[in-house]
Amino acid sequence: MSDDLEPVNVSALNQYAYCHRRCALIYLENEFEDNRHTAYGNAEHARVDQMAHPSNREGARVEYALPIWSDRLGLIGKGDVVEFWPDGTIYPVEYKHGAKKQHDNDDLQLAAQALCLEEMFGRPIRQGAIFHAKSKRRREVVFTSQLRAATEQTVASIRQMLASRTVPQPLNNETRCRECSLIDLCQPVALGKLRLLRREDLFDPNR
Numbered sequence: 001m002s003d004d005l006e007p008v009n010v011s012a013l014n015q016y017a018y019c020h021r022r023c024a025l026i027y028l029e030n031e032f033e034d035n036r037h038t039a040y041g042n043a044e045h046a047r048v049d050q051m052a053h054p055s056n057r058e059g060a061r062v063e064y065a066l067p068i069w070s071d072r073l074g075l076i077g078k079g080d081v082v083e084f085w086p087d088g089t090i091y092p093v094e095y096k097h098g099a100k101k102q103h104d105n106d107d108l109q110l111a112a113q114a115l116c117l118e119e120m121f122g123r124p125i126r127q128g129a130i131f132h133a134k135s136k137r138r139r140e141v142v143f144t145s146q147l148r149a150a151t152e153q154t155v156a157s158i159r160q161m162l163a164s165r166t167v168p169q170p171l172n173n174e175t176r177c178r179e180c181s182l183i184d185l186c187q188p189v190a191l192g193k194l195r196l197l198r199r200e201d202l203f204d205p206n207r
């Protein structure tokens with residue numbers, strides 16, 4: 001890996017796309033709290049390491065928790081499951097706890113894995129899948145040029161955010177914050193009120 005590039009973890013793409021502040025709290029402040037969602041997710045990943053992954057392709061060799069990296073992009077991480085098909089196809093599969101549903105953050109994480117595997121094995125990787133443990137269904141993800149470009153852009157943005165050591169302001173997104181395991185640490189509502197008060201102070205003619 002180039003010494004100039006601070007490594008970015010492939011999982012950081014998922015966190016960053018969910019909430020920039022969450023990504024910064026985890027990777028700059030080393031804050032991580034489990035909630036129901038993350039606990040299920042962790043249990044799922046632990047189970048993947050022990051179980052026989054059902055490949056759709058006969059004769060596929062399956063690797064679990066495969067260390068992956070890209071020197072070009074300065075990426076490191078692990079692939080939950082990587083299938084190596086008899087015809088030479090490499091097919092990454094990321095396990096998620098929830099039911100089958102499209103989440104751009106999952107697609108970015110999987111595409112980052114594919115970019116790593118392409119560089120490691122010198123072969124093009126056209127698609128992979130998110131395996132949704134709750135519904136036991138796969139959702140195929142095609143690595144289009146748009147998704148690849150968005151992935152590379154996200155890596156650059158994360159690196160810039162981490163290098164500046166800046167923790168962004170909280171999201172204004174009740175649904176995401178409600179499901180976020182860092183809500184108690186982050187205090188998005190309290191900080192939002194504080195910001196509002198400060199803004200009101202700025203416009204108070206008596207001050």
Ligand code: SF4
Nearest residue numbers: 019170171177180186
């Ligand atoms: S609570 Fe909301 S703003 Fe805070 S880290 Fe989580 S998603 Fe982001």
